[in-house]
Amino acid sequence: MNTAINSPCHLCPRDCGTERSRQKGYCQCGADIKLALAAPHLWEEPCISGTRGSGAVFFSGCTLRCCYCQNMDISANGFGKEISIQRLAEIFLELQAKGVHNINLVTADMYLPQVLGALDMAKTRLHIPVVYNCSGYQRTETVRALKGYTDVYLPDLKYYRPELSEKYSKAANYFAVASQALMEMAAQTEGLVFDGEGMLVKGMIVRHLVLPGCRNDSIALLRWLADSLSGEKFMLSLMCQYTPINWAGLPKALLRRVTSLEYDSVVNEAVKLGLTRGYMQKRGSAQKEYTPHFDLNGV
Ligand code: SF4
Numbered sequence: 001m002n003t004a005i006n007s008p009c010h011l012c013p014r015d016c017g018t019e020r021s022r023q024k025g026y027c028q029c030g031a032d033i034k035l036a037l038a039a040p041h042l043w044e045e046p047c048i049s050g051t052r053g054s055g056a057v058f059f060s061g062c063t064l065r066c067c068y069c070q071n072m073d074i075s076a077n078g079f080g081k082e083i084s085i086q087r088l089a090e091i092f093l094e095l096q097a098k099g100v101h102n103i104n105l106v107t108a109d110m111y112l113p114q115v116l117g118a119l120d121m122a123k124t125r126l127h128i129p130v131v132y133n134c135s136g137y138q139r140t141e142t143v144r145a146l147k148g149y150t151d152v153y154l155p156d157l158k159y160y161r162p163e164l165s166e167k168y169s170k171a172a173n174y175f176a177v178a179s180q181a182l183m184e185m186a187a188q189t190e191g192l193v194f195d196g197e198g199m200l201v202k203g204m205i206v207r208h209l210v211l212p213g214c215r216n217d218s219i220a221l222l223r224w225l226a227d228s229l230s231g232e233k234f235m236l237s238l239m240c241q242y243t244p245i246n247w248a249g250l251p252k253a254l255l256r257r258v259t260s261l262e263y264d265s266v267v268n269e270a271v272k273l274g275l276t277r278g279y280m281q282k283r284g285s286a287q288k289e290y291t292p293h294f295d296l297n298g299v
Contacts, residue, residue: 006020006113007019007020007021007022007031008020009025011109011110011112011113011139011142012027012063012109012110012137012138012139012142013063013137013138013139013171013173013177014026014027014063025110026063027061027062027063027110028060028061028062028075028076028077028078029060029061029110029111030082032082032083032084033059033082033083033084033085033088033111033114033115034059034060034061034078034080034081034082034083034111035057035058035059035060035080035081035083035088035091035296035299036058036059036060036073036074036079036080036081036294036296036299037056037057037058037292037293037294037295037296037297037298037299038055038056038057038058038091038094038095038297038298038299039053039055039056039095039292039297039298040052040053040054040055040056040095040098040099040100041053041054041055041056041104041292042054043292044056044104044133044154045205045235045237045278045279046198046279047194047198047199047200047205047235048101048102048104048131048152048154048199048200048205049101050101050197050198050199051197052098052099052100052101053098053100053101054100054101054102054104054131055092055095055096055098055100055101055102055103055104055128056104056106056133056292057088057091057092057095057103057104057105057106057108058071058074058106058107058292058294059074059080059105059106059107059108059110059111060074060075060078060079060080061074061075061078061080061107061110062074062075062076062107062110062135063109063110063135063137064135064137064169064170064171064174065169065170065171066158066168066169067168067169067249067250067251067254068168068211068242068244068250068254070243070245070291071291071294073294074294075107079294080294080296080299081296081299083299085114085117085118085121086118086121088114088115088118089118089119089121089122091298091299092118092119092122092126093122093125093126094298095298096125096126096127096128100128101128101129101197101199102128102129102130102131102151102152102199103126103128103129103130103131104131104133104154105130105131105132105133106133107133107134107135108132108133108134109134109135109137109138109142112142112145112146116145116146116149119149129151129152129199129200129201129202130149130150130151130152131150131151131152131153131154132146132150132152132153132154132155133154134153134154134155134156135155135156135158135178136155136156136157136158136174136177136178136181136182137171137174137177137178137181138155138177138178138181139177139181140180140181140184142181143181143184143185143188144184146188147188150188151189151201151202152189152200152201152202152203152204152205153185153188153189153203153204153205154204154205154207155178155181155182155185155204155206155207156178156206156207156208156209157178157182157206157207157208157221157225158174158178158208158209159174159175159214159217159221160175160217160220160221160224161175161217161220162174162175162176164214164217167251168211168251168254175221179224179228182204182206182229183228183229185204186204186229186230186233186234189202189203189204189233189234190233191203191232191233192204192232192233192234192235192277200235203233203234203235204233204234204235205234205235205236205237205278206225206229206234206235206236206237206278207237207239208221208222208236208237208238208239209239209240209241209242210238210239210240210242210258210262210263210266211242211254211258212242212253212254212256212257212258212259212262213253213254213262215262215263215265215266218266218269219265219266219269222236222266222269222270222273222275223269223273225273225275226273226274226275231274231275231277234277234278235277235278235279236270236275236277236278236279237278237279237281238266238267238270238278238279238280238281239281240258240263240281240282240283241281242254242257242258243257244256244257258283260283263283267280
């Protein structure tokens with residue numbers, strides 16, 4: 001892929017066509033890569049973080065507009081530092097030198113051409129897996145472009161109903177897009193491979209955050225996963241850490257945490273469907289402890 005940023009840009013399903021050489025797109029991204037943090041991260045799933053951490057590279061901007069986003073400073077408010085493709089390649093190698101288990105690209109879609117360019121620059125010296133950590137809201141073409149660059153996919157699967165995805169993330173076509181993207185990811189990875197330390201080195205983990213009042217939507221997603229993807233091809237990571245901290249902008253339905261009844265009904269459905277390979281977060285886990293402090297460390 002050409003490492004020049006697409007301008008006009010059609011990289012994501014928003015397809016906003018912005019001339020990013022002159023202005024920012026819907027995602028709040030301009031022409032240059034922008035990072036907020038590059039550091040070992042210990043709060044991913046155990047087979048990603050391990051004992052030495054995952055080398056998380058947090059990109060600024062986002063193609064979704066989740067009203068409950070815990071990282072608004074970087075997703076919507078533009079916090080970060082602009083860097084070159086060369087510098088991004090150096091950051092990958094610096095993280096590797098710190099002993100992390102993998103390079104974890106967090107919300108990188110908006111910079112896909114440059115990210116692939118940086119991976120090309122680093123590839124002869126980069127010996128750890130590359131994890132693509134994303135919202136699930138990826139064009140199938142984007143996922144195809146990642147073939148050969150990504151070892152582990154770590155997508156969210158957020159919503160089933162268009163009304164819900166429009167209301168909470170301004171993306172009515174979320175499931176239509178994400179279901180196709182996940183199928184392509186599963187086709188590329190073809191199963192789960194672990195190293196001698198139990199770290200995932202190839203495969204896919206599908207993450208789902210259960211939201212208050214949305215258990216039926218969660219259950220519809222689980223049924224789609226069970227029907228559409230072989231259980232051998234992915235792990236499920238069910239999360240209940242939702243905490244309403246962005247009070248001012250939240251709809252009333254999201255001003256509380258998920259109840260035990262709601263979460264247990266989703267967990268029970270996962271078990272009933274045989275989706276038991278993976279992780280089920282314990283209730284009481286607070287989201288705040290999983291949220292990194294964005295301070296340009298490592299950038
Ligand atoms: S990546 Fe950004 S600029 Fe490009 S189409 Fe998506 S929202 Fe628009």
